[in-house]
Amino acid sequence: MHQQTIEKPYVIGLDMGGTNSVFGIVDQRGTIVAQTVISTKAYPDVNDYVKAAVEALQPCIEEVGGIDKIKGMGIGAPNGNYYTGNIEYAANLIWEGVVPIGKLFEEALGVPCRVTNDANAAALGEMTYGVARGMKNFIMITLGTGVGSGIVVDGKVVYGSDGFAGELGHAIVDRSAEARSCGCGRAGCLETYCSATGVARTARIMLEKSDKPSPLRDIDPEKITSLDVYNAAEQGCEIAKEIFEYTGTILGKACANYALFNAPEAFVFFGGLTKAGHWIMDPIAKAYDDDILNIYKGQAKLLVSTLKGSEAGVLGASALGWE
Amino acid sequence: MHQQTIEKPYVIGLDMGGTNSVFGIVDQRGTIVAQTVISTKAYPDVNDYVKAAVEALQPCIEEVGGIDKIKGMGIGAPNGNYYTGNIEYAANLIWEGVVPIGKLFEEALGVPCRVTNDANAAALGEMTYGVARGMKNFIMITLGTGVGSGIVVDGKVVYGSDGFAGELGHAIVDRSAEARSCGCGRAGCLETYCSATGVARTARIMLEKSDKPSPLRDIDPEKITSLDVYNAAEQGCEIAKEIFEYTGTILGKACANYALFNAPEAFVFFGGLTKAGHWIMDPIAKAYDDDILNIYKGQAKLLVSTLKGSEAGVLGASALGWE
Structure with missing residues (x-):
């Protein structure tokens, strides 16, 4: 008998606030194995934000063996919409209107990316790793x-x-x-x-x-x-x-x-x-x-x-x- | 090309009230093709109630070609529980405590039987045949x-x-x-x-x-x-x-x-x-x-x-x- 190898044992989590964005690489037990932070409000153009994020994430991704080890990315963001993958009219973010944040990260990283708001993300967190x-x-x-x-x-x-x-x-x-x-x-x-x-x-x-x-x-x-x-x-x-x-x-x-x-x-x-x-x-x-x-x-x-x-x-x- | 034949084109619906129980045989468009009524409160023993119900239903079932044409039965009853198929402590029914109404009808009719309360049944009705x-x-x-x-x-x-x-x-x-x-x-x-x-x-x-x-x-x-x-x-x-x-x-x-x-x-x-x-x-x-x-x-x-x-x-x- 030999242990089953999980092809893609990690996911990326992004906790986006008005001020900072915290990124973590997480395993199936809920251990954050690598983490990085960038400013959210320093990038008036969301494309620059995504570029900066991917750059900051690169060493973390290398640490776990490259992007092939990542199953997907989840984003908890103010007014994040699960259906569209967009941030829609978030009052306390620097970007106005509708921001296709899910699509942008999908294109930049090449992994599936889902979006929701922070409270829904919290519920998922409890259900996956916590008291629920x-x-x-x-x-x-x-x-x-x-x-x-x-x-x-x-x-x-x-x-x-x-x-x-x-x-x-x-x-x-x-x-x-x-x-x-x-x-x-x-x-x-x-x-x-x-x-x-x-x-x-x-x-x-x-x-x-x-x-x-x-x-x-x-x-x-x-x-x-x-x-x-x-x-x-x-x-x-x-x-x-x-x-x-x-x-x-x-x-x-x-x-x-x-x-x-x-x-x-x-x-x-x-x-x-x-x-x-x-x-x-x-x-x-x-x-x-x-x-x-x-x-x-x-x-x-x-x-x-x-x-x-x-x-x-x-x-x-x-x-x-x-x- | 020939029309697809639906094997089991009908279902039975039971709308159970404290006084009367109305049964209908319903097709996929929501037409009640046959209907019958029995008293709910006349049967202090629920087994007698089910027996009377099946007897009253028999001509309706014959009318649509026999029980083989029936896909299943749904019961909307006070305090009807979808998970258990039971009626549980319904204040305005003659039977006290927990009544395994779903199981009793399944055994008596030989078709799958699901149970819920009247408001949930109403929601399903609107979704299946109505404005929803x-x-x-x-x-x-x-x-x-x-x-x-x-x-x-x-x-x-x-x-x-x-x-x-x-x-x-x-x-x-x-x-x-x-x-x-x-x-x-x-x-x-x-x-x-x-x-x-x-x-x-x-x-x-x-x-x-x-x-x-x-x-x-x-x-x-x-x-x-x-x-x-x-x-x-x-x-x-x-x-x-x-x-x-x-x-x-x-x-x-x-x-x-x-x-x-x-x-x-x-x-x-x-x-x-x-x-x-x-x-x-x-x-x-x-x-x-x-x-x-x-x-x-x-x-x-x-x-x-x-x-x-x-x-x-x-x-x-x-x-x-x-x-």
């Missing part, structure tokens, strides 16, 4: 500058009729007159409460309303992060605990509504807010359990991603390369 | 005694991790102190506003609040139907128009949130309330357009089922028989 391995139906919630989501049904990410399905961060969770205005032009979106900026907004409101002492009062109210709130909670600050209670309750209730779609096995949370540990997860779990429709009770696990934050983006994107 | 033909991503909303939903992603009904996904009628749309109590034990579910009983409830509240004249005042307030409200609206009744405006606005806003899940090509509405025509559809469309996230604007059609109400249940169920 083996799951067929789950919902990924990414808690960052915004709130993103990737929905998995029957083992596949839901892309919908246009490639842009799964925007649960823009579910309206407050229809009252006090609903917070959202960057999308509407008001009351989940994102305005549970994103990093949402938590900072809550902190400012709660600090103003209360006159309890709090270590958060020593921080510029415009710059409070969820890490600051976590540190305060750990020091016993009541306001900090209330902030997480408020945020987690909104998120838990929202998830109970989302469960009606695909009766998920799990919700997987990723991003800065999850670092608050039990301070945020306990209120999420309580609100979810209180609110979930009877027939789904006890069905979904509420999990936190175990992928390293710095690697998750590249791993998620790379998961597309195996398709 | 050719669509890969849409959401079916059934407006009856309750509000049901069937979600289609990539050409397949979403059954989720347990076979019971797609309960959008229980999305909580009102979290205020005035939220209406729901049969599910919670409060503020869409169903409490947009089901037949929800509309009647709205009518009672609005008639009490106002002292405007209305033909609805001549009807026992406990018995007002959406047809009564429609008739009143047609006669120019302001309160009736307000009832549809209120109901349609809630439904349209809810649908705008649902669109975030699968970016659907269409919502297909079915049931009594849709008979109110533009009185209900205009407010749905307005609220949906006002509320929908920018990237989905103008994408989803808001359609009313064109299947005949009396046939839709059987057709929907029968669609499962082709799988």
Whole structure:
């Protein structure tokens, strides 16, 4: 008996942000065997960007034995469209309009290239290498500058009729007159409460309303992060605990509504807010359990991603390369 | 050249309600070529029910040339589970607990038998014979005694991790102190506003609040139907128009949130309330357009089922028989 040789044992993952683009060569276990970074915003012409990327990638590709060892490439990018392989009207990228990023990399590298947005890539990453391995139906919630989501049904990410399905961060969770205005032009979106900026907004409101002492009062109210709130909670600050209670309750209730779609096995949370540990997860779990429709009770696990934050983006994107 | 002969050109559809069970033999175009009805609640033992059903079906089966002409059977039943083929703890059926209805019919008839709930069957019916033909991503909303939903992603009904996904009628749309109590034990579910009983409830509240004249005042307030409200609206009744405006606005806003899940090509509405025509559809469309996230604007059609109400249940169920 001899070991089976995998012809193309690696994929390339590209985690594209407005500022930087991180590239990794990833094996089937989810180990990043080589990595490189280029600036995203330094190339006003996307062709120059792709050229720079391929140049930066070259040594990484050599390291694993050349391009013949690469099965494919996956790109997680803002407004990345799975169906077209394009980036379409991404507000925080330097390129305007429609950018055929998938086609450009395919031509430059000679390997198949798939594109999706970061939250869908994150869902794929969890399913391929993370806590959702083996799951067929789950919902990924990414808690960052915004709130993103990737929905998995029957083992596949839901892309919908246009490639842009799964925007649960823009579910309206407050229809009252006090609903917070959202960057999308509407008001009351989940994102305005549970994103990093949402938590900072809550902190400012709660600090103003209360006159309890709090270590958060020593921080510029415009710059409070969820890490600051976590540190305060750990020091016993009541306001900090209330902030997480408020945020987690909104998120838990929202998830109970989302469960009606695909009766998920799990919700997987990723991003800065999850670092608050039990301070945020306990209120999420309580609100979810209180609110979930009877027939789904006890069905979904509420999990936190175990992928390293710095690697998750590249791993998620790379998961597309195996398709 | 000679015409291709289809070996098994028919399926059986069973539309099971708490009172009656309607069976139909259906061809590939969605024509019900033979039909029969038995009582559901007259058989406390489900084995007697299946025996009676097969007996009633026999002449219909003969009519199309015998059981060899039948490709399969589909059952749309309350709490019907696609994965197990069972009816599980259906509140409004005479049988308690778990009923292996699929297996019983398979054994009795000798053809494959699939089971799902009525709203999922309705979605399949629209996709196979109705307004959703050719669509890969849409959401079916059934407006009856309750509000049901069937979600289609990539050409397949979403059954989720347990076979019971797609309960959008229980999305909580009102979290205020005035939220209406729901049969599910919670409060503020869409169903409490947009089901037949929800509309009647709205009518009672609005008639009490106002002292405007209305033909609805001549009807026992406990018995007002959406047809009564429609008739009143047609006669120019302001309160009736307000009832549809209120109901349609809630439904349209809810649908705008649902669109975030699968970016659907269409919502297909079915049931009594849709008979109110533009009185209900205009407010749905307005609220949906006002509320929908920018990237989905103008994408989803808001359609009313064109299947005949009396046939839709059987057709929907029968669609499962082709799988």
